[in-house]
Amino acid sequence: MTRAEVEHVIRAGADAVRGEEFVIVGSQAVLAQFPNAPAALLRSMEADIYPASDPARAVEIDGALGEGSPFHDTFGYFARGVGPQTAKAPAGWESRLIPVVVEHPSTGREAIARCLExxxxxxxxxxxxxxxxxxxxxxxxxxxxxxxxxxxxxxxxxxxxxxxxxxxxxxxxxxxxxxxxx
Incomplete structure (x- = not known):
């Protein structure tokens, strides 16, 4: 997955849940800090993501953008709706998140995904x-x-x-x- 593809997932996620803030905790989070990360780090074709203000709505992301969805079939990558408990990151991880900001597809407002450092x-x-x-x-x-x-x-x-x-x-x-x- 590339940085542009992660940004696409963020925009599509924002559209799917009509939200503007997300957290990405899977390996594709590397692209926030290192947009041109080595190809060996970009093998996964899924982004583990959840809405920051309402993680329970991650199920909606799964439905709209998940594995086997029309989104996945069309683009070849997908989003996996997860929750804050998915990543077992060191204490304080929330304060070290790296932002990726994209324009929200339907409102023109910004959507942001904060990604694990x-x-x-x-x-x-x-x-x-x-x-x-x-x-x-x-x-x-x-x-x-x-x-x-x-x-x-x-x-x-x-x-x-x-x-x-x-x-x-x-x-x-x-x-x-x-x-x-x-």
Whole structure:
């Protein structure tokens, strides 16, 4: 997914729920901070998004823009309506969100999606613990988009059990070693 495609999802989401503020928590959030992020970080064709003021309305985004929808069939990418609990990001993530502002399609007003900052995004992915999440972490470090010290400093702030934090810390340390101790 490209930055332009994320912006399209934001506009379409604004139209679907007649709202103007969203949060993007999935891997495509990288495009807020790094609009020209390396292709290896842009493999996903879905944007995990929810309306900021009424997360329960994410189901409407799923219906209008979700996987298998006419939107998906037409454009080849889609939005997955999620909620604030989806991303297990370090405490304080809300204050570090990166905005993407687009013009609202039907009102001419601005629609804004606030996206996870790269370190919060990487750690949230590591909590999810899928192979693609570890690949994302490795690529973000290799490209110099994430700083290993910042990642490790935020692990204690993850909203998960200690055992899970320990797993994430070991995983991140292993990936850092793999890419050369950046």
């Amino acid at each position: 790269i370190h919060d995004l990487v750690l949230s992915n590591c909590v999810a613990g899928r192979a693609r999440d570890y690949e994302f972490t490795e690529e973000a470090l290799r490209a110099g988009l994430a700083d290993s010290d910042v990642l490790l400093s935020r692990v204690p702030d993850l909203p998960v059990a200690r055992r899970e934090r320990d797993r994430v810390e070991k995983t991140v340390q292993g990936i850092i070693s793999k890419v050369g101790g950046l």
